[in-house]
Amino acid sequence: MNGISRRGLLQTGVAAGVLGLSGMPLRAQTRGGKLTAGLNGASTSDNWDGRTFSDLFMIAAAHGTVFDCLTEVTAEGQLVGELAESWEASEDAKTWTFNLRQGVTFHNGKAFGADDVIESLQLHVAEGSKSGAQPIVAGIEEMNKLTDSQVQFVLKAGNADFPYLMSDYHLIIYPAGQVDEAIANGIGTGLYEVVSFDPGVRFVGRRVDDHYKGDSAGFFDEVEYIAINDTTARMNALMTGQVDAINRIDFNTEALLNANPNVRIQEVTGNEQYTFPMHSQTAPFDDINFRKALKYGINRQEMVDKILQGHGSVGNDTPIGPANQYYAADMEPLAYDPDQAKYYMQQAGLDSININLSASDAAFEGAVDAAQLFQASAGVAGININVVQEPADGYWSNVWLKKPFCACYWSGRATEDWMFSTAYEAGVPWNDSQWDHPRFQELLYAARAELDSATRADQYGEMQMILRDEGGVLIPMFANYVQAVNNRIATSDTIGNLWQMDNVRMAERWWVA
Amino acid sequence: MGNVLTIIAQRLMLGLLTLLIVSVVIFAAVNALPGDFAQTVLGQGATPEAVAAIRQDLGLDRSPIQRYFDWLGDALRGDLGTSFAQANFASYTGTNSGATTVAAQIGPRFANTMFLAMVTATIAVPVSIILGVLAALYRNTVFDRAANIFTLSSISSPEFFLAYILILLLAVLNPLLPPLSNIYDGMAFSERLEKSLLPALTLTLVVTAHMMRMTRAAIINLLASPYIEMARLKGLSPARVIVKHALPNALAPIINVVALNLAYLITGVVVVEVVFVYPGIGQLFVDSVKIRDIPVVQACCLIFATAYILLNLTADIMSILSNPRLRHPK
Numbered sequence: 001m002n003g004i005s006r007r008g009l010l011q012t013g014v015a016a017g018v019l020g021l022s023g024m025p026l027r028a029q030t031r032g033g034k035l036t037a038g039l040n041g042a043s044t045s046d047n048w049d050g051r052t053f054s055d056l057f058m059i060a061a062a063h064g065t066v067f068d069c070l071t072e073v074t075a076e077g078q079l080v081g082e083l084a085e086s087w088e089a090s091e092d093a094k095t096w097t098f099n100l101r102q103g104v105t106f107h108n109g110k111a112f113g114a115d116d117v118i119e120s121l122q123l124h125v126a127e128g129s130k131s132g133a134q135p136i137v138a139g140i141e142e143m144n145k146l147t148d149s150q151v152q153f154v155l156k157a158g159n160a161d162f163p164y165l166m167s168d169y170h171l172i173i174y175p176a177g178q179v180d181e182a183i184a185n186g187i188g189t190g191l192y193e194v195v196s197f198d199p200g201v202r203f204v205g206r207r208v209d210d211h212y213k214g215d216s217a218g219f220f221d222e223v224e225y226i227a228i229n230d231t232t233a234r235m236n237a238l239m240t241g242q243v244d245a246i247n248r249i250d251f252n253t254e255a256l257l258n259a260n261p262n263v264r265i266q267e268v269t270g271n272e273q274y275t276f277p278m279h280s281q282t283a284p285f286d287d288i289n290f291r292k293a294l295k296y297g298i299n300r301q302e303m304v305d306k307i308l309q310g311h312g313s314v315g316n317d318t319p320i321g322p323a324n325q326y327y328a329a330d331m332e333p334l335a336y337d338p339d340q341a342k343y344y345m346q347q348a349g350l351d352s353i354n355i356n357l358s359a360s361d362a363a364f365e366g367a368v369d370a371a372q373l374f375q376a377s378a379g380v381a382g383i384n385i386n387v388v389q390e391p392a393d394g395y396w397s398n399v400w401l402k403k404p405f406c407a408c409y410w411s412g413r414a415t416e417d418w419m420f421s422t423a424y425e426a427g428v429p430w431n432d433s434q435w436d437h438p439r440f441q442e443l444l445y446a447a448r449a450e451l452d453s454a455t456r457a458d459q460y461g462e463m464q465m466i467l468r469d470e471g472g473v474l475i476p477m478f479a480n481y482v483q484a485v486n487n488r489i490a491t492s493d494t495i496g497n498l499w500q501m502d503n504v505r506m507a508e509r510w511w512v513a
Numbered sequence: 514m515g516n517v518l519t520i521i522a523q524r525l526m527l528g529l530l531t532l533l534i535v536s537v538v539i540f541a542a543v544n545a546l547p548g549d550f551a552q553t554v555l556g557q558g559a560t561p562e563a564v565a566a567i568r569q570d571l572g573l574d575r576s577p578i579q580r581y582f583d584w585l586g587d588a589l590r591g592d593l594g595t596s597f598a599q600a601n602f603a604s605y606t607g608t609n610s611g612a613t614t615v616a617a618q619i620g621p622r623f624a625n626t627m628f629l630a631m632v633t634a635t636i637a638v639p640v641s642i643i644l645g646v647l648a649a650l651y652r653n654t655v656f657d658r659a660a661n662i663f664t665l666s667s668i669s670s671p672e673f674f675l676a677y678i679l680i681l682l683l684a685v686l687n688p689l690l691p692p693l694s695n696i697y698d699g700m701a702f703s704e705r706l707e708k709s710l711l712p713a714l715t716l717t718l719v720v721t722a723h724m725m726r727m728t729r730a731a732i733i734n735l736l737a738s739p740y741i742e743m744a745r746l747k748g749l750s751p752a753r754v755i756v757k758h759a760l761p762n763a764l765a766p767i768i769n770v771v772a773l774n775l776a777y778l779i780t781g782v783v784v785v786e787v788v789f790v791y792p793g794i795g796q797l798f799v800d801s802v803k804i805r806d807i808p809v810v811q812a813c814c815l816i817f818a819t820a821y822i823l824l825n826l827t828a829d830i831m832s833i834l835s836n837p838r839l840r841h842p843k
Contacts, residue, residue: 038693044618044797045598198697201792226695226790232677233790236692240684243693393548396556397564429560 031215033512034222035489037501038234038243042227044200048186050172051124051131056247056500059169061203061225064504066107067172067188070098070117071163073414073503075496077323079164083112083173083189093158093449098166100149104212106175106182107193114145115176123179124170133170158449160456161415164325168414169504191218191508202226205507219511238263238484245485245510247500251309257484265484268497269313271321271412271419272479274303274364276357276374277432279404280472284355288470289348295334296341297378300476306373307366311482315475318464319419321412322478323497326460331468341381352382358399362392363407370476371407401432408432414498416460417448424467433472440466488513517833517840521826528822535818536588536811540581543807549573550597550805571597584811593619594808596801615812619794623816625696626786626793629716630778632709637717638724638771645728645767650755652733664722672781676715676788683711694789712789716782720774727770731763765832772828780817 041055050067053059063069072082081087084098104112124131125138139159144152155162165171173189174182181187186194191213192205203225207218226243228234234246235253239260249257249265257263278285278294285291300314313322316334320327345351359371368389375385390399390406399406413419421428425444426436440463447459467473481500485491490513496503502510551567568574575583587594593615644664648657667675684692694708732755735741744758783795790796794813801809833839 043598043800045596045601196697196699198792201697202695226693228693228695228790230787230790233693233788236680236684237790240688240692242691391547393546394552397548397552397561401560429562 029219029490029511031219031511032221033219034224035220035245035507035510035512036224036226036243037245037247037506038226038228038237039247039501040227040229040231040234042200042229046199047183048197049183050120050170050174051129051133053170054132056504057203057225057227059499060501060504060506061197061205062172062186062188063169064501065192065203065205065223065225065507066186066190066194067174068190069168069171069173070100070166072167072505073164073496073498075492075494075502075505075509077325077496077498079167082167083117084163084166087163089160089162089451091451093160093162093451094155096153096155096162097146098151098153098163100151101212102149104189106189107187107208108175108178108181110175110178112173112175112189113148114151116173117151118143118145119176119179120173121171123174131170133168136165136168136171159417160447160449160451161417164415165418169499192223195222200227213508217508220507223507238486241486244489245483245501245506247481247483249482249484251311251482254309262487263484264487265482266491266495266502267311267480267482268495269321269478269480270323270497270499271319271410271414272481273315273319273321273410273412273475274307274367274370274477274479275315275319275408275410275432276371276474276476277400277406277408278472278474279434281434281436282404284348284350284353285404285472287348289344290350290353291470291472293341293344293348293350293381293383294378294474296337296344297381297383298374298474298476299336299377300334301336302373302377303370303476307370308477308479311480312477313480315478316464316468317471317473317475318467319410319412319423319473319475320416320460320464323412323414324416324419326416326457328461328464331461331464334468336377338377338380341378341383345382350382352384354384354386355405356386356388356403358388358390358403358406360390360392360395360399360407362390362395363400364409364479367407374476401430416463417444420444420463421448435472437466437470485510517830520833521830524822524826524829528819528826531822532815532818535814536585537581539811539814540577540584540807543802543805543810544577546805548805550601550807553804554598554601567601571600584808588811588815593812596809597806598801598804598809615808618809619797619812619816621698622792622794622797625791626779626782626795628696628705629709629712629782629786629791629793630775632706632713633716633720633778634775636713637720637774640717641721641724642728642767644721645725646732646755646760648725648729649732649736649759650751652729657729660725664718664725667718668720668722672715672719672784673788675718676712676785679711679715679718683714692789694791696792709791712782712785712791715785715789716778719781720777724767724770724774728763728767731766732759735759735762761835764835768831768835769828772824772831776821776824779820 039057039060042057046058048062050062053062068082070082070084071079073079083101083104085101087096087098089096100114106112121137121143124133139156141154141156146152175187186197191208191211193208195204195206197203205223207221211218228237231248231250235250237243238246257265280286295317304310304312304314314333316331357371359367361367371387375387378385400408413422423430423432424435425431426441443459443463447456450456450459481497483501489510491510551564551573555563584594596615596618599613644660648660651657680692683690690711691708692711694712696705696708736759741754741758744754782793783799786793786795787799794816797809798813
């Protein structure tokens, strides 16, 4: 991953935009043809309201195809402008000024301007709104329209990630004054306009003739997304050429895809992680030596091999993954070491210990098997894990956050601050390890408002180190995004790892070979 | 005839009673499942406050008995309510407008399921009756054995297995038919038919054995009767004896079995619809049970129960009408 150009470009986004454009692959990308994709995560209650998005199908159709945000993340992980051309922050990262792209029109012909941005963002903090992006927009103290093409945001507290957060898939821009109509019919500024949309069944989009992204993106004349929630049906559809691309392949029949010369498998490691949080304020988990014994007693590589069947990479007990900006890739990994585990057991004054680990496949597929592998590897060091198989129904209400040691998963967050303040900040509701570490907390606040990338890298590096050495969450593995395309479709060499399907932008980035 | 009308009226009243009982059983069963809509839909985000908020929004905090009678009151007035998923999605925006009703949600799905049932019936009913007649005609021959073995093994296999075998044979190895039945509004009839053919064939394999074997058994049963012997003694050909003399008298049990199987085509398509991604009521039903969306589950079950009741009633009436002794009881 190329992080150089992103670092140091935080305070002002002008150059980033230029870099993003010049970074387009120089391959022969032909315009024309159609992309048909089979995607899961569809439901009959799907609609074009950004506040309700939670699963892949609508994120791909809306965020990736019909609508635009202020900023976007490229496949290489750089932040570039989408509807915003450039942005600038005050010294304390509290006031942000966004210069909007001019000459952009919505699919219904309305010109895009500052009012659209303000009204679209306000939807998320409307009375009673349960939008997933509510916390992001709630952090904005005021939104000021400076000119038709300039918006100023004053934040409640400094946040260096603010432009990054504006690329969140909930925060799509609607035409002001026509929001209801735009939500009903799907009217955005994206590369494709809605031809037909049948919730939970299919979406068809047609390329807009004259788009501000010009010839640099959006190579298909038409795209069709078919809702296929059943994995086997998705595999069949790809194998028989009914669709050109599918998300989430079935590992059990992966060999069949490999044997098909017309199909390529794409595999990228993102931020999706499988975890075992423990209540680090409760005995015996409050003893750092015991936590260390557990860290050395878990066989991470074995879990990647057996639970993910090789489709993943080992984790180091930090929730920051390869799709994050300040991912500490060179941090020394934790390896399975029963002797070390025994040593830390002695340090904790323990000879052997019996603990319960609650698991259910509701946490992640293979969670119970993973817990049993853990049981076997930790048993050598005298840590006797009793795997409690919990019912899948009500797992998140009755087990997670309640039982002192259980299985869990996180799909990760796009920024370090977002991830940490969701689950690692002292006192937040989803802090599943009851994590409360003074130095960590201090760094969290400092890094949030820090505009200098080098300093932030150090701060986030140290935080990841703290979690690796002392943290209360075991993160043995990161699961890959594994998807497949047939040879009718060409893609660039770098596939986005923030989301499945090339950051859901396949309609924008792929083309007919 | 007045007699038949009385029976119809009686049976319809009984049918309504059955529907009422079904609704109670379904409501109790869905409530007995662990986890409710709020917990399931929130998943990892099911903190006590969030669960309580959704329960309050949807009225899930009322007692089950109160919820049932509120639902029943609305249903009697023809209002099946709004699905929890729709109502919950609408509440994200802070208003409860814009959610479609259960009836509007189920309508197009039910039409799709009926379409699949009709395509299947058009294939399955003639095929199984002809096979049954032929099997009776050539009973105990190789043909009879082969037909029996084939239909019995297909009915004995799970539906998804048959579906995958058909996909393998007709879509993967010989690409004749599409394995994806994603039909939608505005699709040309021929294309719709082509896309529905694989699920229809799968269902045909599932229902044929029952109808075929009943036809065969009913006819063979009659072949021992004196009037058949008489027909034979007259020198009629075996085919004529069976089609003209035996078949009309065997109609009652055959119609019964056909009606039962038609009901199955409406209620039993759940697995097949999921395998072929067919947007019918079965798939909606599965999704709704998964998230404990009681209004949709109730509505689907009522449709299933109504289909059974009406088709059974039709079967009974048809067998009365096809039997002079029942038509004119002493």
